Each structure stands twice: as C-alpha cells, then as structure tokens.
Amino acid sequence: MDPLTAAYQDLAARVAPLAEQPHLVVAAAAVIVAVLLVTYVVWDTLAYAAIPTLDVPLKQEELAETLDAEQYSPPKTLPKDKIPCYDPGTLQFLGYAKAMTPDEVRASIAKAKEASKVWRSSSFKQRRILLRVLLKYIITHQEEICRVSSRDSGKTPLEAVLGEIIVTAEKLRWLAAEGEDALKPQRRSAGVMAFYKAARVEYVPVGVVGAIVPWNWPFHNVINPISAAVFAGNAIVIKVSEHASWCASYYARIVNAALAAAGAPPGLVQFVTGYGDAGAALVAGGVDKVVFVGSTEVGAKVMAAAAPRVTPVTLELGGKDAFVVCGDADLAQVVPIAVKAAFLNCGQNCASGERYIVESSIYDSFCSRVAETANAMRQGPALGHGPVDTGAMCMPGSVEKVQRLVDDALSKGARALSGGKPNAAAGAGQFYPPTVLVGVTKGMAIWHEEVFGPVMVVVPFSGDDEAVALANDCAFGLGSSVFSGSTRRARAIAARLEAGMTSINDFNATYMCQSLPFGGVKMSGFGRFGGVEGLRALCVPKAVAEDAYPFMKTTIPAPWLHPVGAAAQPFAVALTTMFYGPSLALKARGLVGLLRCLVAPGGGGGKAKRA
Numbered sequence: 001m002d003p004l005t006a007a008y009q010d011l012a013a014r015v016a017p018l019a020e021q022p023h024l025v026v027a028a029a030a031v032i033v034a035v036l037l038v039t040y041v042v043w044d045t046l047a048y049a050a051i052p053t054l055d056v057p058l059k060q061e062e063l064a065e066t067l068d069a070e071q072y073s074p075p076k077t078l079p080k081d082k083i084p085c086y087d088p089g090t091l092q093f094l095g096y097a098k099a100m101t102p103d104e105v106r107a108s109i110a111k112a113k114e115a116s117k118v119w120r121s122s123s124f125k126q127r128r129i130l131l132r133v134l135l136k137y138i139i140t141h142q143e144e145i146c147r148v149s150s151r152d153s154g155k156t157p158l159e160a161v162l163g164e165i166i167v168t169a170e171k172l173r174w175l176a177a178e179g180e181d182a183l184k185p186q187r188r189s190a191g192v193m194a195f196y197k198a199a200r201v202e203y204v205p206v207g208v209v210g211a212i213v214p215w216n217w218p219f220h221n222v223i224n225p226i227s228a229a230v231f232a233g234n235a236i237v238i239k240v241s242e243h244a245s246w247c248a249s250y251y252a253r254i255v256n257a258a259l260a261a262a263g264a265p266p267g268l269v270q271f272v273t274g275y276g277d278a279g280a281a282l283v284a285g286g287v288d289k290v291v292f293v294g295s296t297e298v299g300a301k302v303m304a305a306a307a308p309r310v311t312p313v314t315l316e317l318g319g320k321d322a323f324v325v326c327g328d329a330d331l332a333q334v335v336p337i338a339v340k341a342a343f344l345n346c347g348q349n350c351a352s353g354e355r356y357i358v359e360s361s362i363y364d365s366f367c368s369r370v371a372e373t374a375n376a377m378r379q380g381p382a383l384g385h386g387p388v389d390t391g392a393m394c395m396p397g398s399v400e401k402v403q404r405l406v407d408d409a410l411s412k413g414a415r416a417l418s419g420g421k422p423n424a425a426a427g428a429g430q431f432y433p434p435t436v437l438v439g440v441t442k443g444m445a446i447w448h449e450e451v452f453g454p455v456m457v458v459v460p461f462s463g464d465d466e467a468v469a470l471a472n473d474c475a476f477g478l479g480s481s482v483f484s485g486s487t488r489r490a491r492a493i494a495a496r497l498e499a500g501m502t503s504i505n506d507f508n509a510t511y512m513c514q515s516l517p518f519g520g521v522k523m524s525g526f527g528r529f530g531g532v533e534g535l536r537a538l539c540v541p542k543a544v545a546e547d548a549y550p551f552m553k554t555t556i557p558a559p560w561l562h563p564v565g566a567a568a569q570p571f572a573v574a575l576t577t578m579f580y581g582p583s584l585a586l587k588a589r590g591l592v593g594l595l596r597c598l599v600a601p602g603g604g605g606g607k608a609k610r611a
C-alpha cells in the first residue's frame with residue numbers, strides 16, 4: 001500500500017468513531033469558532049490600539065437634550081447672507097450657518113486642489129489610518145453624533161443609530177478592509193494580436209470631487225462621500241443641505257480633527273454651507289467629478305451645469321421603491337420590515353418603501369396588520385421627551401407637500417387606514433403621522449410622484465405578471481424588495497424589476513453590503529456610488545499596455561514602412577486573416593498570404609521600393 005493511501009486510511013479510522021459522538025463534533029466546531037472569534041477581536045484591538053483618539057469639543061446646544069425656550073426662540077428678522085437653522089421637532093432656533101457665496105465656493109475648490117496634489121501620492125496605509133481614526137471616534141461618540149443629527153433633522157435617536165452610524169461604520173470598515181483591492185492596478189487580457197503585451201487598468205484619483213448632498217441623513221451623507229473620495233486619493237468639496245447646516249459644523253470639526261491626526265494635508269476636505277447658488281458654483285467651479293445626491297429636478301440642473309466643462313457626474317436621485325409581497329410570504333417577518341421600510345426617518349429616505357404590491361390572498365390581512373402598527377406609533381420631538389417611534393419632518397413645506405398628495409388620493413376614492421392629516425397633537429414641530437393608504441389608483445398623483453414622507457400605499461395583485469407590471473409602472477427605479485416563501489419565485493420576480501437594487505426577503509439589505517454598488521435606473525439617476533463600482537467611479541480608469549517580454553517589442557512590418565508599396569494592404573489583410581480567421585484553413589491562408597507579401601517585389605515596403 002502506498003504511503004498516501006495508508007495515511008488516508010489511518011485518518012479515516014481515527015475520525016470514524018466521532019460520527020457516533022456528535023457532541024464531540026459540535027464541541028470541536030465551537031472551539032474552532034471561538035478561537036477564530038478571539039483571533040479576530042485581538043487582531044482588531046491591536047489594529048486600533050495605535051490609532052489616535054480624537055478630542056472634538058461640543059458646544060452647549062450640541063450637548064443638551066432639551067433647549068431653553070427663551071434662549072432658542074426665533075429671531076425677529078432674518079439676514080440674507082445666513083442660513084437660519086431650526087429643530088424641526090420644536091421649531092426652536094439653533095443659530096445661523098454661513099450662506100457661502102460663489103466666490104467663497106471657488107476659493108474652497110482652489111484649496112482642495114492644492115491638497116489633492118499632495119494626497120494623491122499618499123499610501124493606502126495612511127488612508128486606512130484616516131478611516132480608522134474616524135471609525136474609532138464615531139463608535140465611541142455615537143450618542144453625540146446622533147443627538148446632533150436628531151436635533152437638526154427631527155429623526156429619533158434610534159433612527160439616527162440605524163441610518164447614521166451603522167451604515168457609516170460598515171462603509172468605513174469595508175473601505176479599510178477591501179478598498180485597496182478595488183483600487184490596485186488590475187491585469188487584463190492583452191488579446192490576440194497584442195499577445196506580447198501586458199495590459200492593466202490603473203485607478204488614478206480624479207483630483208477634486210465636488211459632492212452635493214441632501215439633509216435626510218446629515219452625518220452619513222457627508223462621511224459617505226468624504227471617506228470614499230479621500231480613500232481613492234482625492235480631495236473633496238462637500239456642499240451640505242441648507243436644511244442640515246447646523247449639524248455640519250460639528251461633523252466638519254470631526255473630519256478636520258481626523259485629517260490632522262492622520263497627517264493629511266489641511267484643506268483636503270472642504271465643507272460648503274449655502275443655498276442652491278453655492279451648489280451651482282461648485283458644479284461649474286472646476287471640480288473634476290460631481291457626485292450629486294438629491295432630487296431628480298435639481299439633478300437635471302446639475303447635469304446641465306456640468307455639461308460645458310464636460311465634468312463627469314454621478315446622479316443619485318429620487319426613488320419610489322416597490323415592495324412586492326407574495327401570498328406565500330411569512331407575514332410575521334414581513335409586516336415589521338414593511339413598517340420600517342415605509343416609516344423609518346418619517347419616510348424621508350431615497351430608497352423608502354412607497355408602493356406596497358401585495359398578493360390578493362393576503363391583502364386584507366397585510367393591510368390591517370400594518371395599519372395596526374402604524375396607529376400604535378407614537379410621534380413627537382426626538383429629544384428630551386421620552387422615546388417616540390417617529391419624529392418630525394426635516395424640511396419646512398414637507399408636511400404640506402405630503403398632505404397635497406394624500407388629499408388628492410382621498411378626494412379620488414382612496415382610504416386612510418391610519419394617519420392622513422398633520423399630527424398637531426405631537427407638538428409644535430413639523431409632524432406628519434405614519435399613514436397607510438388603500439384604494440389608490442393610477443389616476444392619483446400619489447401613485448406617480450415621490451412622497452418622501454411617511455405614507456405607505458398598498459395595492460393588491462393577482463399573478464406575478466401583474467406584480468411586475470405594477471412595480472415597473474413608475475418613473476423611478478432606485479431600490480426594490482420582493483418577499484416570497486419560494487426563493488425561486490422571488491428571484492424570478494426580482495429579475496424583472498426595473499431598479500438599481502433589489503433585496504430578496506428583506507428591505508435595503510443591499511445597502512448593508514457595502515461592497516455592492518448603490519444607484520438607480522430611469523429617473524433615479526445613473527452612475528454608482530458605494531462598493532467597488534462607486535470607488536472606481538472616483539478615479540480615472542487609466543489603460544496601460546507595455547511589453548510583456550524583454551525580447552519582444554513592436555516594430556512596424558516592412559510592407560507598412562513609408563512610402564508603402566503594393567504589398568502593404570494585402571499584408572494587412574493576410575495578417576488579419578491569420579489572427580482572426582475562424583478556421584484552420586483560413587488561418588493557413590492568412591499565413592501563406594503573409595509570406596507571399598514579404599517575398600513579393602515591394603514587400604519590403606518603402607526601403608525595398610527605394611532599393
């Protein structure tokens with residue numbers, strides 16, 4: 001018996017008794033998992049031990065849970081060159097942010113440009129340190145970051161942890177762990193005629209990224225593009241929303257402290273506060289790439305403004321996600337997810353469940369269960385008044401916009417199973433309650449327009465073709481969900497949905513997988529942010545080809561030397577036939593033609609002719 005077979009038989013004989021003692025197998029597996037876990041924790045702890053700890057002082061109003069009514073009452077007159085900032089839950093006045101002028105925006109771009117020249121040759125190691133400094137601060141100061149976000153945008157502290165912290169932490173972790181792999185030069189095949197070449201793509205930083213972001217997740221919306229842009233070797237000028245400018249002051253202090261701790265050049269990240277004119281100045285001001293996150297209407301303007309300089313744009317625009325629930329889905333799982341998908345952050349999410357397409361067999365049960373939860377949800381100011389399930393709408397005018405869409409639907413025959421009018425009982429702030437609408441038809445504006453508020457529209461379907469047709473009957477195509485007890489059925493429906501992202505038996509799971517691209521189709525925009533594709537979109541994918549072998553290099557064949565002779569074109573035809581001829585006979589014909597050209601009079605090209 002050969003030694004290998006003997007060793008195998010010996011191992012098999014030793015392992016066989018274990019099959020009769022499954023508890024030993026389970027115990028061994030548990031020990032292995034525990035060792036792996038401990039190794040991971042120790043590794044992570046050591047990786048972060050040397051990472052500097054930031055000290056970012058907070059202002060009085062950033063620290064307080066409740067604000068004194070007198071001290072924070074609105075001013076009588078509002079200056080034009082400043083942005084007034086309010087708490088949407090109490091309407092207390094928080095102070096002013098600067099409304100930067102176009103000249104000030106251009107000055108910020110110039111500073112970023114200088115910093116980008118240094119940072120583009122920074123090492124991935126240094127970029128990872130920057131991300132880890134940020135992550136360390138974020139995890140140890142979650143409460144502060146969330147309190148400030150809640151104060152400025154109206155969301156509850158729980159919502160802030162879910163949407164501001166968790167996804168940001170995962171983004172930073174993913175970038176540090178896998179970002180370098182996504183950006184290191186990638187080998188490509190050289191092809192047939194260039195067989196002697198080595199081909200690769202190098203991901204070169206674009207230079208200065210100009211990012212314009214909305215107010216709905218004011219912390220995540222800034223750290224998300226900043227972390228990706230600087231990890232890709234760029235500087236970034238980021239324009240925050242005029243409706244979330246107060247909190248940007250704290251978030252800018254965090255970022256600047258992290259840059260200093262990581263030894264990054266000052267000016268690498270520039271914050272811009274201002275109105276639309278500041279955003280327009282950023283787009284037209286000479287940045288190398290524009291990332292716009294906001295409404296479809298403004299996105300179209302941004303695209304037009306980027307055209308004269310042919311500045312590349314990524315547009316992350318509005319959404320109106322379809323949420324398909326098949327009759328065989330597990331309602332106990334689906335209902336709580338459906339409620340979160342519609343009402344998280346008061347429905348102010350680009351990828352928010354807005355159109356619930358539910359199979360007729362479970363339609364009534366689904367509607368009554370979501371309405372029961374919606375009716376039980378408590379609403380109020382996010383801070384200082386005990387836990388609430390949902391907070392205020394961030395933007396002045398949002399409550400009225402939602403009411404217009406709901407009123408239109410109700411006047412045309414829809415019914416509200418919960419909510420349906422502003423919630424004055426919740427307090428002085430901008431409150432619209434969780435609203436479930438049934439009986440919605442295509443003639444109603446709410447079926448087509450993005451609500452960006454806490455309204456769940458539920459319609460029934462019969463047969464998967466109808467579910468797909470209803471889901472695709474929409475100008476937007478950002479996220480989508482399909483729930484079914486049969487993965488096969490869910491996948492088949494998902495494959496037919498016109499959307500940039502689909503989660504099967506979940507909602508927005510694609511965003512928790514930060515390796516995946518984020519973005520939409522149709523009026524939801526184009527280009528991708530997030531994941532490998534999003535990171536590479538912040539670079540120029542530069543094609544490079546060089547000689548693969550030192551003894552082979554490109555020389556122009558003799559028949560092609562100028563002035564060319566009669567054999568020049570037949571030589572090219574023969575060469576093409578030899579390399580690409582789809583049969584042996586054709587390839588042989590190409591080779592013979594090639595040799596003929598070389599020996600023919602004039603086959604030596606210009607030199608031969610001259611001789």
Ligand SMILES: NC(=O)c1ccc[n+]([C@@H]2O[C@H](COP(=O)([O-])OP(=O)(O)OC[C@H]3O[C@@H](n4cnc5c(N)ncnc54)[C@H](O)[C@@H]3O)[C@@H](O)[C@H]2O)c1
Pocket residue numbers: 212213214215216239240241242274275276277278279280281283293294295296297298299301302315316317318319349350351450452478
């Ligand atoms: N797809 C996504 O990733 C995503 C994420 C969040 C929000 N959104 C969308 O954002 C919208 C809500 O956010 P919003 O109300 O802040 O959007 P918005 O389009 O009104 O504003 C977004 C930003 O654009 C700026 N701006 C305004 N006019 C400009 C101009 N002419 N040139 C350049 N910039 C200009 C604003 O000052 C703001 O900072 C919703 O439609 C929502 O779906 C999309």
